[in-house]
Amino acid sequence: xxxxxxxxxxxxxxxxxxxxxxxxxxxxxxxxxxxxxxxxxxxxxxxxxxxxxxxxxxxxxxxxxxxxxxxxxxxxxxxxxxxxxxxxxxxxxxxxxxxxxxxxxxxxxxxxxxxxxxxxxxxxxxxxxxxxxxxxxxxxxxxxxxxxxxxxxxxxxxxxxxxxxxxxxxxxxxxxxxxxxxxxxxxxxxxxxxxxxxxxxxxxxxxxxxxxxxxxxxxxxxxxxxxxxxxxxxxxxxxxxxxxxxxxxxxxxxxxxxxxxxxxxxxxxxxxxxxxxxxxxxxxxxxxxxxxxxxxxxxxxxxxxxxxxxxxxxxxxxxxxxxxxxxxxxxxxxxxxxxxxxxxxxxxxxxxxxxxxxxxxxxxxxxxxxxxxxxxxxxxxxxxxxxxxxxxxxxxxxxxxxxxxxxxxxxxxxxxxxxxxxxxxxxxxxxxxx
Amino acid sequence: xxxxxxxxxxxxxxxxxxxxxxxxxxxxxxxxxxxxxxxxxxxxxxxxxxxxxxxxxxxxxxxxxxxxxxxxxxxxxxxxxxxxxxxxxxxxxxxxxxxxxxxxxxxxxxxxxxxxxxxxxxxxxxxxxxxxxxxxxxxxxxxxxxxxxxxxxxxxxxxxxxxxxxxxxxxxxxxxxxxxxxxxxxxxxxxxxxxxxxxxxxxxxxxxxxxxxxxxxxxxxxxxxxxxxxxxxxxxxxxxxxxxxxxxxxxxxxxxxxxxxxxxxxxxxxxxxxxxxxxxxxxxxxxxxxxxxxxxxxxxxxxxxxxxxxxxxxxxxxxxxxxxxxxxxxxxxxxxxxxxxxxxxxxxxxxxxxxxxxxxxxxxxxxxxxxxxxxxxxxxxxxxxxxxxxxxxxxxxxxxxxxxxxxxxxxxxxxxxxxxxxxxxxxxxxxxxxxxxxxxxxxxxxxxxxxxxxxxxx
Numbered sequence: 085x086x087x088x089x090x091x092x093x094x095x096x097x098x099x100x101x102x103x104x105x106x107x108x109x110x111x112x113x114x115x116x117x118x119x120x121x122x123x124x125x126x127x128x129x130x131x132x133x134x135x136x137x138x139x140x141x142x143x144x145x146x147x148x149x150x151x152x153x154x155x156x157x158x159x160x161x162x163x164x165x166x167x168x169x170x171x172x173x174x175x176x177x178x179x180x181x182x183x184x185x186x187x188x189x190x191x192x193x194x195x196x197x198x199x200x201x202x203x204x205x206x207x208x209x210x211x212x213x214x215x216x217x218x219x220x221x222x223x224x225x226x227x228x229x230x231x232x233x234x235x236x237x238x239x240x241x242x243x244x245x246x247x248x249x250x251x252x253x254x255x256x257x258x259x260x261x262x263x264x265x266x267x268x269x270x271x272x273x274x275x276x277x278x279x280x281x282x283x284x285x286x287x288x289x290x291x292x293x294x295x296x297x298x299x300x301x302x303x304x305x306x307x308x309x310x311x312x313x314x315x316x317x318x319x320x321x322x323x324x325x326x327x328x329x330x331x332x333x334x335x336x337x338x339x340x341x342x343x344x345x346x347x348x349x350x351x352x353x354x355x356x357x358x359x360x361x362x363x364x365x366x367x368x369x370x371x372x373x374x375x376x377x378x379x380x381x382x383x384x385x386x387x388x389x390x391x392x393x394x395x396x397x398x399x400x401x402x403x404x405x406x407x408x409x410x411x412x413x414x415x416x417x418x419x420x421x422x423x424x425x426x427x428x429x430x431x432x433x434x435x436x437x438x439x440x441x442x443x444x445x446x447x448x449x450x451x452x453x454x455x456x457x458x459x460x461x462x463x464x465x466x467x468x469x470x471x472x473x474x475x476x477x478x479x480x481x482x483x484x485x486x487x488x489x490x491x492x493x494x495x496x497x498x499x500x501x502x503x504x505x506x507x508x509x510x511x512x513x514x515x516x517x518x
Numbered sequence: 519x520x521x522x523x524x525x526x527x528x529x530x531x532x533x534x535x536x537x538x539x540x541x542x543x544x545x546x547x548x549x550x551x552x553x554x555x556x557x558x559x560x561x562x563x564x565x566x567x568x569x570x571x572x573x574x575x576x577x578x579x580x581x582x583x584x585x586x587x588x589x590x591x592x593x594x595x596x597x598x599x600x601x602x603x604x605x606x607x608x609x610x611x612x613x614x615x616x617x618x619x620x621x622x623x624x625x626x627x628x629x630x631x632x633x634x635x636x637x638x639x640x641x642x643x644x645x646x647x648x649x650x651x652x653x654x655x656x657x658x659x660x661x662x663x664x665x666x667x668x669x670x671x672x673x674x675x676x677x678x679x680x681x682x683x684x685x686x687x688x689x690x691x692x693x694x695x696x697x698x699x700x701x702x703x704x705x706x707x708x709x710x711x712x713x714x715x716x717x718x719x720x721x722x723x724x725x726x727x728x729x730x731x732x733x734x735x736x737x738x739x740x741x742x743x744x745x746x747x748x749x750x751x752x753x754x755x756x757x758x759x760x761x762x763x764x765x766x767x768x769x770x771x772x773x774x775x776x777x778x779x780x781x782x783x784x785x786x787x788x789x790x791x792x793x794x795x796x797x798x799x800x801x802x803x804x805x806x807x808x809x810x811x812x813x814x815x816x817x818x819x820x821x822x823x824x825x826x827x828x829x830x831x832x833x834x835x836x837x838x839x840x841x842x843x844x845x846x847x848x849x850x851x852x853x854x855x856x857x858x859x860x861x862x863x864x865x866x867x868x869x870x871x872x873x874x875x876x877x878x879x880x881x882x883x884x885x886x887x888x889x890x891x892x893x894x895x896x897x898x899x900x901x902x903x904x905x906x907x908x909x910x911x912x913x914x915x916x917x918x919x920x921x922x923x924x925x926x927x928x929x930x931x932x933x934x935x936x937x938x939x940x941x942x943x944x945x946x947x948x949x950x951x952x953x954x955x956x957x958x959x960x961x962x963x964x965x966x967x968x969x970x971x972x973x974x975x976x
Binding site: 114115117118119120121122123124125126127128140141142143144145146149152153156157159160162163164165192193196212214250252253254255256257259295322326327328330406407409441442445446447449450454455456458473474476477478513515517 | 552553556557559560561562563564565566567568569570580581582583584585586587588598602603605606608636637640657658694696699700701702703742743744769773774776777780854856890892893895896897898899900901902919920922924925926928972973974
């Protein structure tokens with residue numbers, strides 16, 4: 085890395101080298117059986133330079149291509165964006181626990197065992213189901229050095245379990261599934277499989293939904309599938325800077341229900357979304373986005389923050405080898421005080437939405453969500469009576485999250501970087517074939 | 519770019535030495551460039567190069583797959599893939615027979631899009647961005663351009679040695695209009711198999727797109743419910759890809775007895791007028807190629823002929839397990855992933871109805887155009903139109919906010935009651951399956967009419 089930085093600083097005022105290398109192993113099950121073992125070794129090197137005030141950028145997969153990398157970055161710098169920021173100097177980072185050596189010592193045999201256990205639990209409950217499962221582990225090393233003396237170097241371990249099942253009768257298909265992830269090895273697959281068994285129990289009977297406004301409880305998966313994309317877009321400093329965020333000029337104002345608190349947090353121990361610093365070497369932190377319904381902050385990387393006259397919130401992220409841009413590390417919605425059972429008891433006629441398919445295809449910027457209820461249940465007189473199908477749920481987060489009946493008392497991790505409780509909304513538009 | 523040729527020769531010798539039911543390797547080198555705009559300004563510009571490879575082994579029905587950037591110790595990688603396959607396998611290996619091929623397939627383009635000077639690419643995108651911004655009430659714009667050229671060498675233990683080159687160009691634009699806290703956007707996606715001129719000269723189209731975004735600010739939302747819906751070729755192409763195409767991918771079917779029952783060949787899925795095809799063998803489209811990533815030659819596969827299910831898409835393994843012919847549909851987005859069954863260029867063949875005839879007898883319906891995206895759960899699909907209009911008394915009437923359409927695939931295919939005469943292929947798509955996206959594909963269709971389609975709304 086140092087030799088690339090040295091070459092780059094000969095031809096540009098500032099330079100930064102970012103390297104990610106990872107080793108991972110996956111055990112994959114298909115149709116209830118072990119199908120494939122997979123390993124992946126991957127390295128990528130990205131060079132960002134500032135020449136005559138403009139940003140140049142190039143990536144490659146090998147350290148040996150230093151000269152080509154520098155030349156490519158130089159060519160792009162001619163057209164690059166004016167760099168309004170300064171790369172960080174040597175910084176002290178918070179200590180964030182994200183590496184557990186035990187992940188490396190989980191053998192392939194143990195991983196196969198975990199997959200077999202997950203599948204056995206699900207087919208033990210419903211013998212006709214066909215499952216796919218993945219057990220995944222790996223270690224990522226990240227290094228950053230820049231021409232201002234900035235330097236970061238850390239490694240992160242991750243481990244995840246994933247299971248999906250499909251149950252087909254005639255042309256009726258039911259899809260269930262869940263996942264769990266951590267920086268620790270996951271030894272007990274029951275957390276995941278119990279959720280799947282619960283889905284199967286609730287979906288056993290069929291029910292029909294009417295086409296009208298109904299109270300709806302979104303499960304953590306349901307919230308993630310319906311509302312997270314519009315929220316991520318609205319709080320992204322870049323969207324705000326461009327004037328495309330509906331809440332961009334409402335900082336400090338009450339926009340959402342008072343019960344709603346949303347944070348971005350890169351410092352939670354042993355979570356795969358956590359890290360000591362972002363991909364530009366800015367120290368990680370916990371940033372309040374919504375506090376008691378009030379728009380508190382937006383999230384920024386260096387360049388966007390500079391243009392907006394703000395400070396980076398440590399959200400510079402480099403997805404798929406691109407230049408840094410603002411992205412959440414982990415979104416956490418604070419739990420409320422109502423249990424899921426109490427929410428259900430409160431509903432005379434309504435729905436539980438566990439997964440909304442295709443919800444983020446619409447006008448995300450405007451806050452709209454609309455999708456097919458791939459997994460959801462009808463509630464009648466305080467009880468879940470069965471699964472609904474052929475049903476669409478539509479809404480807009482600025483209306484739906486303004487008036488929330490209750491927030492669930494337990495927040496669950498969905499995927500690796502969302503921590504979400506149940507959200508109970510009084511009136512959502514439902515369209516159904518019945 | 520000769521390094522991987524030498525490595526391939528060495529690897530071809532190594533593959534023969536090992537003990538597995540089947541072994542293959544892919545080596546790849548690629549160059550790409552990208553330019554993105556957010557708002558008036560260029561946001562990012564960059565160039566990338568990458569090289570890597572993988573080895574895949576099959577032992578007793580189990581697969582081992584190892585991918586890497588580092589070309590050191592290749593024989594160790596082969597041994598690792600075989601070890602993995604041994605741990606995964608407990609049954610019998612089964613692959614449809616394919617003649618080994620030794621071939622070199624050039625990219626088939628006059629001008630490598632990656633080496634076109636960045637200045638020329640930027641000038642064109644600047645012009646497009648100016649068109650968007652010159653439209654009143656436009657709040658902002660998004661533009662994403664990317665191109666790539668890659669060379670892939672495929673080797674296997676039966677003696678295949680295939681070098682294929684390909685290039686790709688993709689452009690996405692979005693105009694975002696806003697007024698009184700209301701935000702609406704309209705987008706356009708285009709692409710080509712490496713031909714840069716396919717994205718030139720779009721100024722007028724982009725102007726139209728921008729004006730439509732503004733128009734939508736004052737458009738009403740559709741009332742949710744069932745409608746007679748007419749889809750334009752772009753959206754109908756997304757429909758055929760999402761709603762039916764994914765069901766034809768045999769890796770979903772071959773080990774799932776119940777799904778096999780649903781997808782029994784000979785079953786009637788639609789009217790006599792319905793013909794659905796997947797073909798990588800059509801030259802020059804984004805989903806076109808000569809060999810897939812298992813070295814199987816591309817084919818034109820009828821999925822539905824005269825309404826009847828007659829075929830499906832295969833890898834060598836799914837073809838063998840289902841005792842059908844391989845179709846050359848095993849594809850991987852890059853060397854980091856094993857090939858899986860994917861679509862290529864998927865389309866509904868044209869019929870005889872004109873657009874005017876199609877809408878003539880619709881009293882109240884919806885004309886849905888263009889797309890944001892779509893997903894499927896096999897039985898249920900949802901896809902969203904970028905533009906929508908009411909149809910009233912046989913005429914296109916007022917514009918609507920974007921609509922989301924959803925339904926059951928089997929019922930919806932049966933409910934297609936008119937197929938237009940105006941087939942058009944859309945080259946802007948990128949398909950996702952598992953972790954592998956976006957894979958270059960194209961989708962197409964003429965205008966189609968669907969009875970009783972569920973539309974989400976207020």
